[in-house]
Ligand SMILES: O=C[C@H](O)[C@@H](O)CC(=O)C(=O)O
């Protein structure tokens with residue numbers, strides 16, 4: 579498990595491109611038949627990528643979280659950004675298609691991942707797990723792609739028309755900390771989360787997917803008064819500390835999994851600012 583310690587906004591102006599990417603961009607989560615994990619000390623969120631190809635891949639525990647099994651004192655939300663696959667949780671198997679979401683509650687002991695058709699059009703399943711510490715056990719619950727609470731946002735005239743699906747949230751699948759969903763840009767729209775915001779109560783991670791291989795998302799980060807950018811490829815994640823803007827524009831349309839954890843779960847508890855104040 580890779581350790582990434584928390585940073586403060588004063589650190590940002592001195593960082594060059596390589597350091598920004600090393601701290602806030604996760605490039606290689608999905609490797610054939612492997613489990614890759616990044617521990618971000620921002621709200622103690624762990625990001626995990628699993629890409630089962632030839633075999634079933636079990637979720638191990640990690641020395642860094644000092645627990646007998648991964649979900650001993652954690653919960654997590656999982657979205658499949660690849661081809662159809664299954665997730666087995668203590669003997670129950672969930673059929674998880676592209677864009678569908680499984681919440682796994684604290685106490686789940688044996689969790690494993692399988693691709694249903696790794697040679698298919700969408701390739702092997704790619705399971706993206708966002709985990710945070712949990713104080714109690716909520717039931718493991720599956721949500722089919724598109725069956726969350728839907729918000730239609732933006733306008734094609736400003737190139738930010740998008741459909742947001744909330745899967746794990748206050749009025750949907752319950753959790754201790756993790757709030758999670760998927761946003762899909764409409765064809766011809768390129769901007770996500772513009773106008774942008776921060777939320778000092780929660781960190782947030784974005785995993786961009788369904789982006790063509792030769793396209794990129796220019797992802798903005800930093801305090802609104804001092805922004806930087808990351809150039810992000812398909813199936814790469816960005817870590818956004820509570821003090822950071824998180825908004826991007828693609829060179830093609832795309833989707834992304836957004837996930838948050840921290841002080842509260844209130845989706846609308848955001849700190850907005852006019853775009854004219856950004857620097
Ligand atoms: O705090 C909420 C998150 O930044 C995202 O849900 C925003 C988003 O998906 C969008 O505007 O497209």
Ligand SMILES: [Zn+2]
Nearest residue numbers: 775777782824
């Ligand atoms: Zn946000």
